[in-house]
Amino acid sequence: MAEFGAQFLEWSIDIAYVAIILSFALTVFRLLRGPTLSDRVVALDMMALLGIAFIGLFSIATGEAAYLDVAIALALIGFLATVAFARYIYRGALAERRGADISDEGDDS
Amino acid sequence: MIDFISALIVLIGAAFALIAGIGLFRLPDVYLRMHAATKAGTLGAGLMLLALALDAQQLEVAARAIAGILFLLFTAPIAAHLLGRAGYLSGSPLWTKTRFDELSEKYDADGRKLTGTPVEDLRRDATKPDDRAT
Numbered sequence: 547m548a549e550f551g552a553q554f555l556e557w558s559i560d561i562a563y564v565a566i567i568l569s570f571a572l573t574v575f576r577l578l579r580g581p582t583l584s585d586r587v588v589a590l591d592m593m594a595l596l597g598i599a600f601i602g603l604f605s606i607a608t609g610e611a612a613y614l615d616v617a618i619a620l621a622l623i624g625f626l627a628t629v630a631f632a633r634y635i636y637r638g639a640l641a642e643r644r645g646a647d648i649s650d651e652g653d654d655s
Numbered sequence: 656m657i658d659f660i661s662a663l664i665v666l667i668g669a670a671f672a673l674i675a676g677i678g679l680f681r682l683p684d685v686y687l688r689m690h691a692a693t694k695a696g697t698l699g700a701g702l703m704l705l706a707l708a709l710d711a712q713q714l715e716v717a718a719r720a721i722a723g724i725l726f727l728l729f730t731a732p733i734a735a736h737l738l739g740r741a742g743y744l745s746g747s748p749l750w751t752k753t754r755f756d757e758l759s760e761k762y763d764a765d766g767r768k769l770t771g772t773p774v775e776d777l778r779r780d781a782t783k784p785d786d787r788a789t
Contacts (some may be wrong), residue, residue: 551658562669569676602703
C-alpha cells in the first residue's frame with residue numbers, strides 16, 4: 547500500500563506538471579493576444595499563480611522544502627505587481643476621463 | 656496513506672490550474688477571464704501548497720505552506736477587485752451577451768465616486784472637494 551501510494555504520487559506529479567504547462571501555454575496566448583491591457587495583467591497574475599503551483603510541485607517531487615520560500619516570495623511579488631498594474635490602469639483611466647495629463651495626478655498615490 | 660492523499664490533492668489542484676488556463680483562453684471578456692484566473696488559479700496554487708504541507712510531514716514546512724495559502728487567499732480578492740475596477744473604468748468592453756451592467760452610469764464623470772451608494776467616498780480624498788466633476 548505504501549509503495550503504491552508513492553508510485554501514485556509520482557504519477558500525479560507528472561500529470562500535474564503537464565496540466566500546469568498546458569495552462570501556462572494558454573495563459574501566454576492570452577498575454578500576447580490581449581485585447582486590452584487588463585487582459586494582459588490578468589494573464590500575468592495567472593502566470594505568477596502557475597509559477598507558485600509549479601514550485602510547489604517541484605518541492606514535493608524533490609523533497610526539498612527550501613523551494614517553498616521561493617513560492618511565497620513569488621506570491622508576494624505577484625500580488626504587488628498586480629496591484630501596481632491595476633493602479634497604473636486606473637490612473638490612466640482617470641486621466642482620460644477628465645481629459646488631462648497623468649502627471650497632474652501625482653498627489654494621491 | 657499520506658502519499659495517497661497528497662497525490663489526490665495534487666491531481667485536484669492540477670485540474671483547477673488547467674481549468675483556470677482554459678477559462679483564461681476561452682472566456683469572452685476581461686471580467687469573466689478574471690473570474691477564472693482568480694478563483695480556479697488561486698485554488699490550484701493553494702492545493703499544491705497544501706499537498707506540500709501534507710507530504711513534508713514537518714511542522715515548520717507545513718506552517719510555512721499554510722501561511723502561503725492564507726496569503727494567496729487574502730490577496731487574490733484584493734487584486735481582482737482592483738483590476739476589475741481599473742478595467743471597468745478604463746472601458747474594457749463587456750461581453751456582447753451581458754444582460755445587466757449594474758455599474759453603468761453609477762460612476763460620476765470623474766470615475767472616482769459611485770453615486771447611489773452609502774459609501775460616499777471610494778478613496779481618501781474626502782478632504783479635497785473635487786470641482787471638476789460638476
